[in-house]
Amino acid sequence: MRVRVTMVGTGYVGLVSGACFAELGHEVICVDKDENKIAMLRQGKMPIYEPGLDELVQRNVQAGRISFSTDVTASVKDRDAIFIAVGTPTENGTGRADLKYVYAAAAEIAQATTGFTVIVTKSTVPVGTNSRVFDIAQQNVSPDARIAVASNPEFLREGAAIKDFLEPDRVVVGVEDAEAAEMMERIYAPLLMHGKVPLFKTGIQTAELIKYAANAFLAVKISFIDEIANLCEAVGANVDDVARGLGFDKRIGQGFLNTGPGWGGSCFPKDTRALIATASDAGVRSLVVSSAVEANNSRKMDMVSKIVGAAGGDVKGKKIAVLGVTFKGQTDDMREGTSLVVLPALQAMGAQIIAYDPSHPHEAATLLPGVTMVTSPKDAAQDADILVILTDWMIFKAYDFKAIASVMASPVLVDLRNMLNANEAKRSGFTHYVSLGRE
Ligand code: UGA
Numbered sequence: 001m002r003v004r005v006t007m008v009g010t011g012y013v014g015l016v017s018g019a020c021f022a023e024l025g026h027e028v029i030c031v032d033k034d035e036n037k038i039a040m041l042r043q044g045k046m047p048i049y050e051p052g053l054d055e056l057v058q059r060n061v062q063a064g065r066i067s068f069s070t071d072v073t074a075s076v077k078d079r080d081a082i083f084i085a086v087g088t089p090t091e092n093g094t095g096r097a098d099l100k101y102v103y104a105a106a107a108e109i110a111q112a113t114t115g116f117t118v119i120v121t122k123s124t125v126p127v128g129t130n131s132r133v134f135d136i137a138q139q140n141v142s143p144d145a146r147i148a149v150a151s152n153p154e155f156l157r158e159g160a161a162i163k164d165f166l167e168p169d170r171v172v173v174g175v176e177d178a179e180a181a182e183m184m185e186r187i188y189a190p191l192l193m194h195g196k197v198p199l200f201k202t203g204i205q206t207a208e209l210i211k212y213a214a215n216a217f218l219a220v221k222i223s224f225i226d227e228i229a230n231l232c233e234a235v236g237a238n239v240d241d242v243a244r245g246l247g248f249d250k251r252i253g254q255g256f257l258n259t260g261p262g263w264g265g266s267c268f269p270k271d272t273r274a275l276i277a278t279a280s281d282a283g284v285r286s287l288v289v290s291s292a293v294e295a296n297n298s299r300k301m302d303m304v305s306k307i308v309g310a311a312g313g314d315v316k317g318k319k320i321a322v323l324g325v326t327f328k329g330q331t332d333d334m335r336e337g338t339s340l341v342v343l344p345a346l347q348a349m350g351a352q353i354i355a356y357d358p359s360h361p362h363e364a365a366t367l368l369p370g371v372t373m374v375t376s377p378k379d380a381a382q383d384a385d386i387l388v389i390l391t392d393w394m395i396f397k398a399y400d401f402k403a404i405a406s407v408m409a410s411p412v413l414v415d416l417r418n419m420l421n422a423n424e425a426k427r428s429g430f431t432h433y434v435s436l437g438r439e
Helices: 012-023 035-042 053-060 073-074 098-111 130-139 161-166 178-191 204-235 241-246 268-281 288-310 339-348 378-381 394-398 402-406 422-427
Strands: 004-008 027-031 065-070 079-083 118-122 146-151 173-175 200-203 318-322 350-358 372-374 387-390 411-414 432-433
Touching: 004 012, 004 073, 004 173, 012 027, 012 053, 012 065, 012 079, 012 161, 012 387, 035 065, 053 065, 053 161, 073 098, 079 098, 098 118, 098 130, 118 130, 118 178, 130 146, 130 204, 146 178, 146 204, 173 178, 173 204, 178 200, 200 204, 204 241, 204 268, 204 288, 268 288, 288 339, 288 387, 288 411, 288 432, 318 339, 318 378, 339 350, 350 378, 378 402, 402 422, 422 432
Parallel strands: 004 027, 004 079, 027 065, 079 118, 118 146, 173 200, 318 350, 318 387, 350 372, 387 411, 411 432
Antiparallel strands: 146 173
C-alpha cells in the first residue's frame, strides 16, 4: 500500500533512500534547505556520484512518485512518515557525532505535522538520539497531531547503494509504538514480499547500536586482514589466499577481507570514533575498536614506507604517478581517503605527484594542494619513476598496463589494492612490482 514519505535531507543517504522508496511505489518528497541542490535535482542533475541514481530518479519523476522541495513545513504536512537523513558530522575534537541538524529537523517537522506521523531517523545517530528526538517532537507538536518515532539505520555502500537498498541483507527497525511498527512494515512491504529479506524489529536503542556495531565490526575485519597481510609478507604467505581460506568458513564469510591501504570514507572513521565516544561516556572500554582505529592510522603511514622502499629509499625529486585518490573505487568521495595522508607525506619528502582518478573529483584541487590532476592514466604515468594504485576502481583491471609502463621513466608498480599479480606486472613490462601481503 502506497505510503506518503518525506525525506528531510537530500545528501547521500536521503537521496538514495528517497529514490528507492519511490521505486517501491511510495509517494516521496525529498526536501533540503540547500536551494542549489534542489534546483539541480529538479533539472535532473544529481548532486552526488552514484551509479544508476540518475536513471532511477528520472524514472520516478516521470511516474510522478518523487518531487523535490526546499520548503520543510509544506513537505511534512499530511504525510505518513518523515525520514530524517541530515548529516551527523564528527564534533570538533570530541569524536562524538554532532546532532544539531537532527534535533533542529525534529523540531521543525513536529511543528508542521498533522494527524499521525512517524518520524524515522535514517541518519547514523548515537544511542539515545531517538528518545531525544521523541522528546523534542513532543514539545513542538500541535495538540491535534500525534507523533511516534522509529530508528531505521541504513547499510548502503557508496558505489553499490541502490543494489544495497533494494536487495538488503536485512532491514533493521527500532520501534516501540504499535502503529508506527505497522507503518514501517507497510513502507518496506514490497522488499519483504518474497520472504527473503528479514525485517528485524528491535528496541530503539538496540537499532541505533546495530548500525555502529556493524560498521565497527567491518572496520575491525579489514584491519585484521591488513595485519595478516603484513605477516604474510614476513613469512612468505599469500594474503589473498589466506583471506579466501578464512572466508569459506561461514562463521567468518568472504566479505570485507580484501587487504588495502587502510579504510576511509565518510562512515567507518566517523562511526568508529563515535562508538568509542559512546562507550567512554557509558564507562565501557572499547579496546578492540580503538585498536583497529590505531592500526588503521599506522596502516596509512606504512603505505608511505612501502612506496619509499620501492623508490629505493628516497623519493626526493622523484615523479610519482597515482591511480585513484577517492577513498575507494566507484565513488567521487575523498573523505578520509588514504590519499589525504599518503600523498602529502610523499610531497613533504620532496616527491612530485601526478594523479588520475576516473571520477575527476572536484575536491582534489583543495584537498590535495600541489598534486597535479590529469585526465588519463597515461598522462599520469608519463616519465614517472613509480606508479601507485591507491583506489580499487574496477576499471583499472581493464587498463592496458603495457602502454602505461612504456611511457614511464622507470616502470615500478606499487599496487596497494592487489589489482594485478607479479606475472601480469612482469608481462606488462614493470621491472619491479610491490603489492600487499604477497611477497
Ligand atoms: C560503509 C558500510 O559498508 C555500509 O554498510 C554503511 O551503510 C556505510 O558505511 C555507512 O555507514 O553509510 P562505505 O563507507 O560506502 O560503506 O564503503 P565500504 O565499501 O564499506 O568501504 C569502506 C572502506 O573500507 C574503504 O576505504 C574501502 O576501500 C575499505 N575496504 C573495504 C577495504 O580496505 N577492504 C575491504 O575488503 C572492504
